Amino acid sequence: MLGGRPARSNDDTSNLSPLAMTDExxxxxxxxxxxxxxxSPTYAPADLVMDHGEGVYxxxxxxxxxxxxxxxxxxxxxxxxxxxxTEALREQTQRCLHVSNLFFSGEQIELLEAxxxxxxxxxxxxxxxxxxxxxxxxxxxxxxxxVVAEEPERVEIVSMKKSFHGRTMGAITATGQPKYHEGFAPMLPGFKYADFNDIDDLERHVDEQTAAVLLEPVQGEGGIRPADEGFLEDVRDLCDERGAxxxxxxxxxxxGRTGSLFAYQRYGVTPDIMSLAKGLGGGFPIGAMTATAETFEGWTTGSHASTFGGNxxxxxxxxxxxxxxxxxxxxxxxxxxxxxxxxxxESIAESYDVIEEVRGRGLMLGMQCTDKSSASAIVDACLEEGVIVNTAGxxxxxxxxxxxxxxxxxEEGARRLHRGLERWQDAH
Ligand SMILES: Cc1ncc(COP(=O)(O)O)c(C=O)c1O
Incomplete structure (x- = not known):
């Protein structure tokens, strides 16, 4: 296995991949x-140009x-x-890249079924x-x-504080973190925010104007915060009681990330609507919104569309x-x-006081640090040691x-993380 990334040096070739780009x-x-x-100035990428991947490297x-x-x-x-x-995509490039939603493709039908x-x-x-x-x-x-419930006054979305739902105007308005709203006012009307994992606070927000409660079973961008056991059940009961x-x-x-294909299955609480993307395409861009047949009765031909959707x-x-x-x-x-x-x-957290807590579910884990600047400096030090992580929240x-x-x-990841923390500690 190739070693960690050395401190940058142009003549050190000890961990060069045979596939290294040769274009000079x-x-x-x-x-x-x-x-x-x-x-776009919205990104601040590291001083690296990535070339290819293999396995988990x-x-x-x-x-x-x-x-x-x-x-x-x-x-x-x-x-x-x-x-x-790789093979499935290679084969598909030779068949057809795009079919409009005026027609089905066999591939689309197979995905809908799967x-x-x-x-x-x-x-x-x-x-x-x-x-x-x-x-x-x-x-x-x-x-x-x-259209279906015939309650036109129900237009409000109640989402959670510290949530993240995306960057369009609707999705940032749903996102319960003011930093994502800065400079983009006015936000859309009809959104309210409740404290995550606090059913009493949610009860205060859900009423006869609520269309839906929106939440991440494990908050990601908010800092890897799982829903408490029992919270999602209480939310389901509240929605049923109040018609949301x-x-x-x-x-x-x-x-698959939390140890079941969908996180709701692990919690044993079924929503009416679910949004998916990221891992769904394994690196190829795709998103999906799935829901019960009854919920979908709200839409008819032309209610919504996407040119590339389901290609x-x-x-x-x-x-x-x-x-x-x-x-x-x-x-x-x-x-x-x-x-x-x-x-x-957890053993890393025992060795370094800067790590206050380890939390998460399955392969969705977070190490809470004492402060933001240490967290981002540790991420940089880990990159220097050849392991990629980032900050959330x-x-x-x-x-x-x-x-x-x-x-x-x-085991290799833990070694590189240890080295990253040592590097960070030496620099402080
Ligand atoms: C829970 C959640 N919802 C929505 C989004 C937005 O997804 P995308 O960046 O693919 O539009 C993200 C992205 O991080 C997310 O974590």
Whole structure:
């Protein structure tokens, strides 16, 4: 196995991948300069140019290896270059890239069947990313209340503080974190925010104007915060009592990550609507909003649409991901490797006072630090040691690795994380 990434040095070739990019026409620093000049200023990428991946490792164009405990932010659930996924996509490129929604494609139908037979949803709206899946769910909830329940006054969405649901105007309004709203006012009307894991506070917000309660069973961007046992059951009961729909945003927690294919299955609480994306395509962009047949009665032809939604490439990717998760028993692996990784993180937390708490479910784990600047400095130090993690909620180090992680990968990851923390400590 290739070693950790050394402190940057141009003549050190000890951990170069044989697949390192050979195109010398641009130096990495030239490329970075061009990228920084022309990329949207909304991103602040590290001083690296990534080249390719294999298994759970990413390689930069100079061939340094990075054990990816972030999986492209909970996306690359089968790791990199999984032979089944790569082959399915390669074959599909030779058949057809796009079919409009004026027609079915066989690939789309197979995905619709594969998805709905694995979850509570009877139908699914296919789109391209998590934000779109959330927007679709919000639109479905409002239309259901107006058209099916015939309660047109039910237009409000109650979401949770510290939540994250995406970046379009509807999705950021639903996001219960003021920092995402800054500079974009006015937010959309009809949204309220309740404290996560506090049923009494939620009760104060849900009334005869509520269309739906929206929440992440495990909050991701808010800092890897799982719903408490019992909270989701109470939310389900409250929604049923008061006539509101329940929508789970499983864009980050879904697709095997928490140890069941969908997080709601682990909690034993079924929503009416669910949004999915990230891991669904294993790296190929796709989102989906699924719901019961009754909820979907709110929509008719033309209620909503997406040009690229359900295209055959994305459909093939998602169907392959769902099949491989079953065949390779990756939900069980997420549980077992999640347990192993969690105990490694707990032992790291015992060694370094800067880590205050380890929390999460399955392979969706967070290490809460004492403060934001330490968390981000530790993430940088870990990258220097060849392991990719990031921060969520500012002060929490997030780990959402590929579901194919092996026991040896966990051990190697723990070694690199230890080295990262040592590097950070030496610099402080
Ligand atoms: C829970 C949740 N919902 C929605 C989104 C938005 O997804 P996307 O960036 O694919 O639009 C994210 C992204 O991090 C997310 O974590």
């Amino acid at each position: 026409s641009h130096s990495t620093s030239d490329l970075l300069e061009i990228g920084r000049a022309h990329n 990413m390689y930069d164009r100079e061939g340094h290896s990075y054990l990816d405990l972030l999986a492209g932010i909970a996306v690359n659930c089968l790791g990199y270059n999984h032979p089944r996924l 998805l709905t037979e694995r979850c509570f949803g009877d139908r699914a709206f296919l789109c391209n990313a998590g934000t779109e899946a959330v927007e679709a769910g919000l639109k479905l909830a409002r239309r259901y209340q107006k 729909l329940l929508m789970f945003d499983e864009v980050q927690a879904g697709i 055959p490439m994305a459909s093939v990717a998602a169907r392959t991901v769902l099949e491989v998760i079953d065949e390779e028993n990756l939900t069980q692996n997420a549980l077992e490797r999640g347990q192993q990784l969690r105990s490694e993180l 500012g002060d929490t180090i997030r780990l959402v690795p590929p579901l194919i992680l092996s026991a040896e990968d966990v």
